[in-house]
Each structure stands twice: as structure tokens, then as C-alpha cells.
Amino acid sequence: MMRPSMRKSNQMRHVSLETCVNKWAEGSCLIKMGGTQVLCTASIDMNQPVWKRIQNKTGGWVTAEYSMLPRANGTRKSRDSISKDNRSAEISRLIGRALRSVVDMDALGRHTITIDCDVIQADGGTRCASITGGFVALKMAVQWLIDNGRITRNPIREHVAAISAGLFNGELVLDLDYDEDCNAEMDANFVVSEHGQFIEVQSTGEQHPFTKDQLCTLMDMAANAARELIELQKQVL
Amino acid sequence: MMRPSMRKSNQMRHVSLETCVNKWAEGSCLIKMGGTQVLCTASIDMNQPVWKRIQNKTGGWVTAEYSMLPRANGTRKSRDSISKDNRSAEISRLIGRALRSVVDMDALGRHTITIDCDVIQADGGTRCASITGGFVALKMAVQWLIDNGRITRNPIREHVAAISAGLFNGELVLDLDYDEDCNAEMDANFVVSEHGQFIEVQSTGEQHPFTKDQLCTLMDMAANAARELIELQKQVL
Amino acid sequence: MMRPSMRKSNQMRHVSLETCVNKWAEGSCLIKMGGTQVLCTASIDMNQPVWKRIQNKTGGWVTAEYSMLPRANGTRKSRDSISKDNRSAEISRLIGRALRSVVDMDALGRHTITIDCDVIQADGGTRCASITGGFVALKMAVQWLIDNGRITRNPIREHVAAISAGLFNGELVLDLDYDEDCNAEMDANFVVSEHGQFIEVQSTGEQHPFTKDQLCTLMDMAANAARELIELQKQVL
Amino acid sequence: MMRPSMRKSNQMRHVSLETCVNKWAEGSCLIKMGGTQVLCTASIDMNQPVWKRIQNKTGGWVTAEYSMLPRANGTRKSRDSISKDNRSAEISRLIGRALRSVVDMDALGRHTITIDCDVIQADGGTRCASITGGFVALKMAVQWLIDNGRITRNPIREHVAAISAGLFNGELVLDLDYDEDCNAEMDANFVVSEHGQFIEVQSTGEQHPFTKDQLCTLMDMAANAARELIELQKQVL
Amino acid sequence: MMRPSMRKSNQMRHVSLETCVNKWAEGSCLIKMGGTQVLCTASIDMNQPVWKRIQNKTGGWVTAEYSMLPRANGTRKSRDSISKDNRSAEISRLIGRALRSVVDMDALGRHTITIDCDVIQADGGTRCASITGGFVALKMAVQWLIDNGRITRNPIREHVAAISAGLFNGELVLDLDYDEDCNAEMDANFVVSEHGQFIEVQSTGEQHPFTKDQLCTLMDMAANAARELIELQKQVL
Amino acid sequence: MMRPSMRKSNQMRHVSLETCVNKWAEGSCLIKMGGTQVLCTASIDMNQPVWKRIQNKTGGWVTAEYSMLPRANGTRKSRDSISKDNRSAEISRLIGRALRSVVDMDALGRHTITIDCDVIQADGGTRCASITGGFVALKMAVQWLIDNGRITRNPIREHVAAISAGLFNGELVLDLDYDEDCNAEMDANFVVSEHGQFIEVQSTGEQHPFTKDQLCTLMDMAANAARELIELQKQVL
DSSP: OOOOOOOOOOOOOOOOEOOOOOOSEEEEEEETTTEEEEEEEEESSSSHHHHHHHTTTOOEEEEEEEOOTTTTTSSOHHHHHTOOOOOHHHHHHHHHHHHHTBTTTTTSSSEEEEEEEEEOOSOOHHHHHHHHHHHHHHHHHHHHHHHHSSSSOOBBBEEEEEEEEETTTTEEEEOOHHHHTTTOOOEEEEEEETTTTTTEEEOOOOOOOHHHHHHHHHHHHHHHHHHHHHHHHHOOO | OOTTTTTTTTTOOEEEEEOOOOOSSSSEEEEEEEEEEEEEEEEEOOOOOHHHHHTTOOOEEEEEEEEEESSSSSSSSHHHHHHHHHHHHHHHOOOHHHHHHHTTTTTTOOOOEEEEEEEESSOOOOOHHHHHHHHHHHHHHHHHHHHSSSOSOOOBEEEEEEEEEETTTEEEEESSHHHHHHOOOOEEEEEEESSSSSEEEEEEEEOBBBBHHHHHHHHHHHHHHHHHHHHHHHHHH | OOOOOOOOOOOOEEEEEEEEESSSEEEEEEEEEEEEEEEEEEEESOOOOOHHHHTTSOEEEEEEEEEEEETTTSSOHHHHHHTHHHHHHHHHHHHHHHHHHHHTTTTSOOEEEEEEEEEESSSSSSHHHHHHHHHHHHHHHHHHHHHSSOSSSBBSOOEEEEEEEEEEETTEEEEEHHHHHOOOOOEEEEEEEEEEEEEEEEEEEESOOBBBHHHHHHHHHHHHHHHHHHHHHHHHH | OOOOOOOOOOOOOEEEEEOOOSSSSEEEEEEEEETTEEEEEEEEESOOOOOHHHHTOSSOEEEEEEOOOOTTTSSSOOHHHHHOOOOHHHHHHHHHHHTTBBOOOOTTTOOOEEEEEEEEOOOOOSSHHHHHHHHHHHHHHHHHHHHHHOOSSBBBBBBBBEEEEEETTEEEEESOOOOHHHSSSSEEEEETTTSSOEEEEEEOSSSSOOOHHHHHHHHHHHHHHHHHEEEHHHHHH | OOOOOOOOOTOOEEEEEEEOOOOSEEEEEEEEEEEEHHHHHHHSSSOHHHHHTTTTSSOOOEEEEEEOOOSSSSSSOHHHHHHHHHHHHHHHHHHHHHTTBBBBBTTTTTEEEEEEEEEEEEOOOOOHHHHHHHHHHHHHHHHHHHTTTTTTSSBBBBEEEEEEEEEETTTTEESSSSHHTOSSSSSEEEEEEEEOOEEEEEEEEEESBOOOHHHHHHHHHHHHHHHHHHHHHHHHH | OOOOOOOOOTTTOEEEEEOOOOSSSSSEEEEEETTTTEEEEEEEEEEOOOOHTTTTTTTTEEEEEEEOOOTTSSSSOOOOHHHHOHHHHHHHHHHHHHHHTBBOTTTTOOOOEEEEEEHHHHSSOOHHHHHHHHHHHHHHHHHHHHTSSSSSOBBBOOOOEEEEEEEEETTEEOOOHHHHHHHHHEEEEEEEEEOOOEEEEEESSSSBOOOOHHHHHHHHHHHHHHHHHHHHHHHHO
């Protein structure tokens, strides 16, 4: 049984990470995974978020916003529907949780870093690409804080990356593209830390329930893929 | 190591399901899991949803809406913030996916069933309670369609229930209440079918990454709990 | 001429008031008047409302919010239309005015009490039930302030209750249910104080103008009914 | 005891009605009651309202929209707060009910008449002035329909006018201006038909409860004033 | 070649400016240019705008808001569409820029003046009428500040007025009314200072490109017309 | 007197146009003018816009939407403020008018082409870059319609390009970058057709009024620059 993309079941698409793609942002990375392209920028605000100030909390914060350009997909979406899109808000929350999980908020000081993930072209796996590319932008912004004497200790504990996987035509496969994703029986997203532990597992079988064993196999595949992605992150940073 | 609720690690809170709690709705169920209370109603619209009609699709649809009353929690939330709450939208999508996964949309005919899950009192696990109670309301509404001669074949393939679990004080525990949830190192939600397969797994370790083995153990605990919940559903239907 | 509800013209429906129905709220009351059910909670904010602070005013404030659950009626309402509903806003203002009329704002201290009236099931007279039940929740919250040493003097001057009435099939009748309300020639709502005076009279004859004498007769009927409702309030407090 | 306006207790302010003040509208009237100025226009839509078409109802509809210009008052209001103003929505509903009460919707044919009441300058009693002036615009629009052969029978059954009254410094007084309204113990609005019956009575004693006798006296004063206002309407039409 | 309005190519419509048309506003002017009527009020806020305070800037600010009444045109516009109208926002920005260009913000002190331009009746050239009439209201408000001892030096450097022009039936004409505007091949708006210089030129040839010479001729015509308008402003101030 | 960019007064920045940058869109162009980068995509809808269908009009339509990514500027903008930004709406209208001015709507057939102009990086002149780049995307989409047999006749009458200019330090200069724009005494935007005529002239002297001669000189400079830009467009198409 062949995948439409002709890839082997545990084969990711070609991945590239380009840094310094925005002259204004304190960190930026354009990630391409096959046809998927996400522009990630990190913006530093020299303040805590309002809710931390009100609650008299210490330390900083990392947050993320994910959005599609209107023609990132085969069919144009109106900007109005994009700005009210619950799916985007859900993905933004996922990216934020993933990136915060590797940051020591006290070491970050009273700064807020916002990671914007704007999908230039979508072809499956955009939320995972956003996490992998967003981490690169985040790390550059943290380096900016260190270089500018705003903080003294590196608040990033370890790298983080994410990868999708699923059940397609009865086979467990890695990194689904758009065509595969549309026809998958079950799909999952894995956020994995540099030490090979899991930060988030989201697995949905709306079309088809799945077994514990299937999910466990996918977790192994995802851990291997994440290791490769983190290797790439280290090369460009 | 004791849980604040004094329960054993694999012990659910007391669960009750009361049906026919709304004189207008085609199906209704008030579910209580400890201090958590969710009022679930099923409303039948004798039409397909608009998007199905536009796309010329066959069959019906099941959708869900989850919301909190302003004082469901310790601190009052403004109605304005409730109506724009992304977390509620995310949970609504989860409940809808969970319920749709056990329904044959063609057998449902050109009807739309909306499951409203209004949290009267929140004490942890509200999204799981909404799925378990919402299924009861859904099944009553489907029975209404059969009793009124609108459909001939039962579109529900099997029962579905949901349960939370997590890592609390280093121990894997079932059905976290609010106090436990606030201090959990990792928490997860499991939607399980009558045949013991998984429809959705969501596991987050923002505070603490987790291992494959931990998630697999929780999946076993959740499968057992779901069996009990489905037994209760059958008793009241 | 018989009423659809078989009640005598000056007969109210069965009324019950249940307190302490919410574990978080400082006051709560579930009121049932026939098929009408309204959950009333009182939430204390340990501050003046923002507008009082800006204007440097003394004392506290009482405000109310009235809303329907989507399936409180025979036909489901979308949450979107509920949150923008002008009728609900108008009723919220009425409930707030009614409850404030019996409270000494200076004796209340710099606290804001919000009364949420969520209609679980609607069958006519929901705004009046909200006032009658909301007063119970309010009085409990005031007692909470006294018990917790936040205020020393009881700011509540007297009880308040409300009742609907109207012209149905040429007859002046009390406490219209949904079926009667739909076909009434004229309908009115009366907010009455413990001393038998009127705090608000709203009378509308869109279908049929009415005379001074008719309104005066209804005012007498309402005053009697309010006396009974206030008696019930005292029993549960 | 003198009123700030030096008027006798049952004395209205000077009232003027100017018609044909808008070259586009099918009916228009600028009403001035003392310092209060409201521009009323009637716009005909050659269709039923959407909700009537969906429900397959016969006849036409009359609706009203009340709004303040930003500087109609002593303090400027932002347009944003105006467009979300619940008080304006409540008054719009009142004006619509009042005008509909004298129109035979079937005789109006499948037309929708919208009465816009824009308060140019506010000095108390704007909602009552809107009803009195809005009726003039409405009647002109109805005449336009007759003159253009769109309808054959006059759908207006009788005139309607409105007037405010209240309790000021212990005295029952008519037609409160802004200064009096701010300090009134109780205030009321009366919509009265040409035959001297009541279409709407709204009476509020937030500062001070009131008695049945007080309201009955005000109803007599309002009926007399309405007779004068209707006389003026007839003069300009 | 005749204009529909029978005017000569460089002839404006009859213009009138009436001041003190609002008892509350610090400045007000009703401008009529043929069938176009705009009510301009100036409201003083005794504070800088928020954005100036945040940025620690000196001096005051002048801003403008332009809006249509629903029936200012041949067809009624819904208030909802008015409040979201991008064209109105664009015109508001134009009016604000035009008025600010003649004000010394430091001499204005820490005050914000808002010029509301509400179009009572539209018949072409409403944005230009708003600038010409708005300046009159602005100057009155500035005089109010001087008369009340809030500022000592007149912050207004010179008068400003605006006029439309365009290409109609191949002829360059001044001050287009609605009928001419609809059929113009090109139209332009000119904001001109008392010294005959230009503050804003907006020229659009969506139907028909235009030449440099055409625009230059229109600029001469506009400068002449502005001189007349400024003469009228001086007469009423 | 030197420009900060060291350019001569009539020297544009380096311009590049890259086509086919989006795999889904029917036309796409990434334009770079110095530090300004705008991604332009053309999306074809196989229908007339709704308003044309309702009004029974013939032919197609071209519309444009301009937006900034949150970190296109030195300071991050919130997505919320972006989606409500009046300046963006004003620019979108300008781009749409400019592109429509060279298209024969009847020859376009019943299609709607939407040009999305998303500013990836802003450094002055983004609206002009959007028009110049948007035209390239538009022309590619028109070619797509021809190649796919949807239309037979080329609806594009001529090329169109746009360029900014202004008065900086007393000197008339072309193509202002961000630093120059911030300090310009007057700035202008010119939309110029292939035949050297003007489609739109917008010139603002909020800081400083300007003379007819100054604007006329800028129009000559703009016409020359547009000729170069149109030459570049032809090279990439």
C-alpha cells in the first residue's frame, strides 16, 4: 500500500528552517515542511502580561498566535472568518502550551514573548510546523534578551518539536500531508521534548476509534522524528 | 500519599444521571459527578445544517455547545467573557466530535441534533461529564425521532463516555476534582467507546513532560471507568 | 370562562423556593412557579463598581443579569442571539432596579452584588420569578457579608416580590403561564414592596388598549399575591 | 412649591411639530418639546419584514429605532456606546409597540415602515416626544402609500401620543424636563390613544415606592395632555 | 452642455451656515449646501486623548467623527451598517486631518475637541460640507476655551474650507450634487487653507483616468471657491 | 541636503517581483521595494459578487484586501486591532479602485477576483507596492481564466502601477521609506496607468500645506517612476 506522497510510513517530508527573515522581529524563522510554509516571528514586550501584573505574579510569559493567510489553502477564506476561527484559537493555545513547557518563567524576567505563526501556504501539519519553527524564533528572542543584558540566565530548559502522524489506509504513517490528512482514519499530533518525553498528545478518531497499541506505536515514531527536527533546529541556531 | 478527595487512585466520584429534566427538550439529562453538575439538553431541528444543504450532502448532523453559567465557579465570570471564551469553543468541538463518532449520519436522516451542555456547577471534569451526560440526551432525542416516525433505523452504533485522569503528586489518578486538577503535573481526557476503543485522547504536560508508559497506564484506567459509566447510562435509558 | 390552566382568576401557580443550590455562590435560590424555573445566584465583588469609583461615590451597588438557557423554551435559541438579546437586557435592568429599591447602598459598604437569573425552563412570568427568587439570593449574600464581618448594619430595608397579571378572554387574571400570556389582550408586571407599595408597574396593551379602572383592579390583585410570595421568602430564609 | 421650570404641575412645555423636514423620507416630523428636539423620519420598504415572510404571515409591519446624537446631552457619548446602548433598544421597542397598536397590519399590505427617531437635543421626555412625533411621520408615510395606489384602505385606526409625568418634591407633575427628571422621586410614561385609553403605562419608583392612588392621578393628567398633543398632530397633518 | 443643476461650471450651490444650533455643545453649526445638510458640533474634553497621555506628549488634540442618519439618503441604511461603515471612517479621518492642519496643538493645551458631523440630509459633497461647517464649530469651541480662561493664546492659525469638483460630461465642474456625482467621470475633493494653499487633494478616476492639466485646473477652481466659503465662515463667527 | 537613504531625489529603491510564490492561488507575486515586502495573491471565485447578483448586473468584479502581519512593523500590532483597522480598510478600497480601473468588467465574465495584499515587512510605500504587485497577480489570474477557457477576450486594458512621493526637508523626493515618511512635511500617492494618465492622486499636508506647483512636479516624477515599474511587470509576466 503506497502513500499518495510516495513516502515510507515513517518518512517525514523535506524540512527547512530559515532564520532572520524579518528585519524588525527579535527572532524569526520560516519553516517549510514539504508544501507547508509557516512564518514564525518572536516579539518581545518589555512587560509582564497584564494578567500577571494584576495577580502580582513573578516572571515572564510566552504566548502564541496562529493564523492562516486567506489563500494559504486551496479555497480562499474570508479574513472575517479567519479572525473568529475557533480552530485557530485552539491551535494558538496548543503552541503556547508547548513552548511554555520548556521555559523557566522566572529566569525569563518580566518580559512577554509573543510567537506569531502565520501560515503562508498550508499542506498538512501546520500546527506542528508552527511549534518546531516557533521554538527557533523563541530561542533567538531569548538570545536577544541575553545579548542586550536584559536577563542573565538562559530560561530555555530544552528544545521542543512537534510532528503529526495517523492511520492512513490501515497503515500507521508519519507527517501527513493535506491529501493524506483528508482521508486519514485517525490523526494525532505529538509535542516532544529534547529528552524524548511527551508534552502533549492529541489523538482523534472521529471516523474510526483506535486502540492503545496503535497510539503507543505512533508515540515511538513521533519520538524518533522529533529527534531529527531538534537536530535541525540546533544546526540553524 | 493521599488524594485531597480521600479517594483511591482509580476511584471515580459518585455519579448520578437524571433524565427528563426539561419539559421542552426532546432529550435531557442532568449529570452530577461529585460537585460537578452539567445540564444536557438535546434539541432536534427538522433540517440538515446549512453547510450540508449548500454542499448537497446526505444525512444529518450532531453538534454540541458547552458553556458555563457565570457563577459555576468560585469566581464569577462575566457573560461577555463566557460568550467569547475560546476554551468553551474548544470543548464544544470535542463534545461534538465524540458524539458524532458513534452516530451513522445517514441513518439519522435530514435532522440536526444540538446537545447543549450548560455547567451549573463546576468542580473538575466538566468536559467529560458533558460527553457522558450528553450521550444520554442524544439517545433520548434519537428515540423521539423513532417514536415519531421520523426515522426507522437506530443511527446510534454504540455508547460513548468520557473520563479525566492525570498525574497528581507523582501518582496516576482517575477523575480529578477541581483541587486536584489545579495541582496536577499532567492531565488527560479520554473518550472511550462501548467496545473499549478510544475516540479521543488529549494529554497535556505543560508543567511536566510525561512518558509513553504513563499515558498507557492511564488509558487502561480510563477504559475501566468508561465501562462503569456506560453501565449507568444503560440503567437510566 | 375557564383559564387554560383551570386556575381561578386570582390564583397563582404553585411556588417553591429552594436555597443553597450552588456551592460557590454567596447566595442562591432555585425558584419554581409552575413550569417556570429560574436559578438565581448572588455573587459578591469586594469592590464598588468601576463607575462608582470613577465618580467618587460612596456605598455599594446591586446589579442583575437575566438570561435564558438555549432550550428554556419550546424552540431552541442560539447562544449568539441570546447574548445580543435586547429583551434580556431590558429585563436585567428591571430586576436590578427592583432589588436596588429595597437596599440602602451606604449600609452595603463598598461591595457589588450581582444577581444572576438563569432561566432553566420558561413557562411565563420569568421576569417576576427572577425578582422574587433573586431577592432571596440577595438577602443570603447580605447575610454572608454580616456573618463575615464585612458590614455591621443590615442594608435591606424590606422584602420585594413581583407578579404578572393581565386581561385574558375579557377577564382580569393573575400569574399568566405561557399559553395564557400568548393570547392575553393586555399584560402587566408589578413589583411590590413588603409594605404593599409599588416599585414598578409595566402594563402593555399592544393588542388592546386598557382603562384606568382595569389597571387599578390588577394593582389590587398583585398586592395580595405579593404578600403571599413575601411570606414564602421569609419561610426559607 | 415651585418647579424649576416655573410651570404649573399639570402644564406641558411648548410643543411644536414641523413636517416635511427631509426631502427623501416618505414622512418626516421635527418635534420640539421645550429643549427636547427629535427628528422623526418614516421609511417605507416595499416588502414584509423577513421574519413575516419566513413565517408566512399576512400583512405589513411598523418598527421604530430610537437613537441619540453623540452631543444630544450635556456630556458627549461615544458612538460606540450609543450603538450598544440597551436603554435605546428598550425605548425603540416601546415606540414600535405604541405605533403598532393603532395600525391594522393587514390593511397596511406587505409593506414595512421604519420610524427613525434621532434625538438632536435632549432635555427630558425624549421617548414620549418620539412617539408623538413618530406618529406624524407614520401617518404621512401611510398617506404616501394611499396616494401612490399601493394600498386602498387607511390602516391607521386612531391617533396616539405619549407624555411623561412623575413625583417631584412631593408633587405630581406633568412633562418633566431634564432637571426635574434627575430629581424626581418617581417617574412614569404614558402612551394614550385618541379615544383616551392606555396603550402603555410604565412607572418606576426606584428612589421611592408609590401608591395606587398616585398612579391613578397621573393617569388622569396624562389623558388630558394626550388630548392636546393629538389636537396638535391633527393641525399639522 | 448643461449641468443637471443648471449651474455654471464654476458655480457653487447656495451655502448657509447657522451657529448655536445645540444648547449643550461648546460649538455648533448647521451647514446647508443646496440639499446637503450637516449638523456639526464641537465637544470639549478637559483631557488629552489617552494615546497622548500614554506617550507623554504635550498639547491637545482635535478629532472628528462623520456619520449619516439612516434616512439621509434616498434609500434607508441600517444603523448596523452605518456603525461599521469603512467609508465613514475614511471620511472621519479626512475631516480630522483637515481641521488639525490649522491648529497649534501646544497652544490648545491639554484639551481634546471632538467634531461630530452628522449628515441630516445628503445631496453630494457631504465630506466637504463637514469640513467647512466643522471648522466653524471648532472655532467656537476654541473661543469657549479662551472665554473660560482655559487657554490664553488662540491656537487656530488660519481658516480652512473644502470643496468638491469633477469631470462631468467632459466638462470640469465645481461642487457636484448627488445626480452629478453619480455620473461624473472623475471626482476630486480639495481642502484649502485661508492662505490659498492645499491641505489635502484626493482625486479619483475609477471610470476614467485624468491628466495633470485637468487636476491643475480643478485646483484653481477649488482655491477660488474656498475663498468664498471662508468669507462666509468669517461672517457668522 | 542628503536623504537618509542616500538616494537621489528621483531615485526609487531596488524593486523585485517574484511570481508563482503560492501553489494554490491562481496568481501570486511577492514584491520587494527596499525593505518593504508584500505577498499578493489572486483568488478566483466562479461567481459574481453577491451585490451584483442581487442588482442583476452583468460582468465580474475585482476587489482587494490589504492587511499587515502583526510584526510587519517595528512594534507588534495585535491581530484584534489589525482586523478593525480603518487605515487598512481605506487602503483596501484604494487598491481595489486602482485595479478595477484597468479591467473591462463585462469581458471578465461572471467571475470575482480577490487580490490579497499581506504585508510581510513594512518599510514605507506598502500601499503602492500592493498595487504594483497586485496587478501582476491579477494579470496571472486573468491568464488562468483564458487558459482554462472560462473567458475568451482579455479584460485587462492596460497595466497600472503606483508610487509614493513627498516633501522631505524642503525637497521633493520619490518613493519614501519609513524613516523619510515619518518626517515628511507632505506625502502623496499616485496611481498611474500604462498610458501615463492618473487614476488616483492622494496628497496630504497635515504638517504643512502645499502649492499647486509642488503637486504638479510630483506628478511628473511619479509618471516617470510608474513607467519603470510597468516595464518590470512586463518582464516577469
